[in-house]
Amino acid sequence: MLAGNNARFTIGIDMGGTKILTALVNSHGNIVRTTRYSTAVTEGKDRIIEQITQSAHEVSAGLDLGRDIIGIGVSCAGPVDPENGVLVQGTNLGWDNAPLKSILEDRFKLPVYVENDANTAAIAEHRLGAGAGSKDMVYVTVSTGIGGGLILGGQIYRGANFAAGEIGHIIVEIDGPECNCGSRGCVEAVASGPATARRAAERIRRGETSAIIQMVEGELDKVTGEIVYRAAANGDPLAGEVVYQSGRYIGVALASLVNILNPEIIVIGGGVAKAGELLFKPLRENLTIRVMRSQREKVKVVPSKFGSYSSVMGAAFLPYLL
Known part of the structure; x- marks a missing residue:
């Protein structure tokens, strides 16, 4: 239960560069209705706001916004100033310093709260998901990028400039490949979905054989992380080795977090997390051997409960909460 009996529904909006997912959620934390749009990034800011507005009206059809909806929450990829409800850097949307709170409150005449998407995922998993009941939790998302949200002392930890949780930029290979952030050897640069795909394709180009070749009909530029994980699940040796190495890298990065933060639980989400033990086994092995002995048996690593939601x-x- 999230609130008292007088509370009815809230609207959650997950706003990304490829999709806008909107959900009507009741006070027990159950999704009642959802809509999904492909984000109209090329059509500009006004069109994106229209999509958000339309999606919110669709999920709340038949309800009185002022009476039945107590507020709207928006999750965004990129740095967010939650105090002012501003998306500071919306690279995927082509929109920086976006005053989402003021725009949407003017539209809906309801309280609107804006937060980073990894932080909202951490909140969901901590409140009612895989991390429920914990006091200190780390949420990690592994997909196109690697990010995270930190729950410390039962509260989301944002840092001095709202930028805490950039797990993907923990360096695991000093002279590794260049990362989008400008550094080298970040775990995102070597173990994200695209990085996993790149390492597999590089080995094939050097002459190694793999079922991946048939899966992409010889077009190695079409190799994705999902394809590599699927090949590994089907027993392909090269794909299995590449996935194992990605799991090792992530385990090394998480060991640093465990040694610093001493969380009770690490929740893994994102598309790549669907790989299950192919990823979790090497991740856990390398996490275990690199953390302080006093923490080895105490920290749990589990998949998220809500997945893509x-x-x-x-x-x-x-x-x-806010």
Whole structure:
């Protein structure tokens, strides 16, 4: 239960560069209705706001916004100033310093809360998901990028400039490949979905054989992380080795977090997390051997409960928390 009996519903909006996922959520934390749009990035800011507006009206059809909806939460990829409800850097949307709170409050005449998408996912998993009941939790998302949200002392930890949780930029290979952030050897640069795909394709180009070749009909530029994980699940040796190495890298990065933060639990989400033990086994092995002995048996690593809905669920929880 998230709120008292007088509370009815909230609306969560997960706003990304490829999709806008909107959900109507009741006070028990259950999704009642959802809509999904492909984000109209090329059509500009006004069109994106229209999509958000339309999606919110669709999920709340038949309800009185002022009476039945207590607030709207929005999750965004990129740095967010939650105090002012501003998306500071919306690279995927082509929109920096976006005053989402003021725009949407003017539209809906409801309280609107804006938060980073990894933080909202962490909130969802901590409140009602895989990390429920914990006091200190780390949420990690592994997909196109690697990011995270930190729950410390039962509260989301944002840092001095709202930039905490950039797990993907922990360096695991000093002279490794260049990362989008400008550094080298970040775990995102070697173990994200695209990085996993790149390492597999590089080995094939050097002459190694793999079922991946048939899966992409010889077009190695079409190799994705999902394809590599699928090949590994089907027993392909090269794919299995590449996935194992990605799991090792992530385990090394998480060991640093465990040694610093001493969390009770690490929740892994994102598309790549669907790989299950192919990823979790090497991750856990390398995490275990690199953390302080006193923590080895205490920290748990588990998959997320809400999967691809973690961020939108957490967004829907924001009106109860802020």
